[in-house]
Every structure is written in C-alpha cells, then in structure tokens.
Amino acid sequence: MRRLRDYSGQLNPNIKAEDFCKDVLVKMVQMYGKLYLAVDGFWYLSVKEKVNNDMALACDFWVWRKQCRNEMERITKLLNIQGKDVVSFLKAFQFSPWIWNMEYKMEVKNSNLGILTVIRCSTLEALEREGEGREKTFCKDVEPVMFKMFVDCFDSQIEVNHLRVPPRENRDEIACQWEFRL
Numbered sequence: 001m002r003r004l005r006d007y008s009g010q011l012n013p014n015i016k017a018e019d020f021c022k023d024v025l026v027k028m029v030q031m032y033g034k035l036y037l038a039v040d041g042f043w044y045l046s047v048k049e050k051v052n053n054d055m056a057l058a059c060d061f062w063v064w065r066k067q068c069r070n071e072m073e074r075i076t077k078l079l080n081i082q083g084k085d086v087v088s089f090l091k092a093f094q095f096s097p098w099i100w101n102m103e104y105k106m107e108v109k110n111s112n113l114g115i116l117t118v119i120r121c122s123t124l125e126a127l128e129r130e131g132e133g134r135e136k137t138f139c140k141d142v143e144p145v146m147f148k149m150f151v152d153c154f155d156s157q158i159e160v161n162h163l164r165v166p167p168r169e170n171r172d173e174i175a176c177q178w179e180f181r182l
Helices: 022-050 053-079 087-092 120-130 135-151
Strands: 103-109 113-121 160-165 176-181
Touching: 022 053, 022 120, 053 087, 053 135, 087 103, 087 113, 087 135, 087 176, 113 120, 120 135, 135 160, 135 176
Parallel strands: none
Antiparallel strands: 103 113, 113 176, 160 176
16 A cells, blocks of 8 residues: 555545655654644743743643653553663653654663753753743753653652753753763
C-alpha cells in the first residue's frame, strides 16, 4: 500500500495516521510537540494577564505536577521502560513532547548520573523575544521545579542541579545544562 505524503485531494472519512508515510508522521509528531507547549504557554499567559504572574505560576505547577505523572506513566508503559534510576528517566524524557521542542544532547555517566545539555530551547527563545526579562529567572527558578516533577516519577531522591542557566551572553551559547543525580 502506498503511504500518503500529504492530504490534498478528496476527504477520506476513514483516514488514519498509519495511512501516511514515515516522513509526514515524524513532522506531525514534531508539530504536536509544538502545539503541546503552545497550549501550556497560552493558558499560562491568560492567567498571568487576568490575575497575576504568581497565580499563573501556581496554576502552572499544579497542572504540570499532574501532567508529568500522567505523561511518564504512559510513556514508560508504552515503551516498556523499566527502572527507577536516572537513565530510566532520561529514556522516558526523550519521548516527552516537552523536549521535542529543544535541540539537546544527553550524556550518561552511570545509571545514577546524567547530564542534559539544551543547545536550543524554543521556550527560552520566546522569553528572550518577549523582552520582559523573564528568561533571567525562568530557567533558574521554574525549570528546576519542572524537572523535579518529572524525575520524581522515577525516584524522589533524584537531585536536579543546574550547571548552566540563562541569562546568556549571546544567543549562540547553549540554552542551559542540567545534572540529574541519584
């Protein structure tokens, strides 16, 4: 069966994702990762605008605490990722739509120590474009809490340490770097 490269032409009332070729499916997955972060950003900004930043942040943490657990449980089950160590977290995190919007590299020192280097981050780039200065505190104050929510799904004893966070001197520098240690 020939796989579709696009959906031009007539409506197919029975179309399914598997009808598309691999290249299109990969682009769709990447787009869904962007949509996932866009929804998060839009609702955060709406609460910030209607109430204030502190309330928006509190709501953001509440939602992400639920989402991280839900997401990691589903990913580990689907991909049969076993274990409660740093490597298990990194394996599952590779399939979080959150990280799909980043260019990154992972380095495993051992099963209980890993380094995540974020080379490009769409969230950081958006905050820098916004021009309100939120990038100066977001990665230092918000991201450690977010990462901790993810790693707690594996072992609450995993420590999250930032090795390098914004602000950055210029936009050619890496976005940030994190250490996960158990």
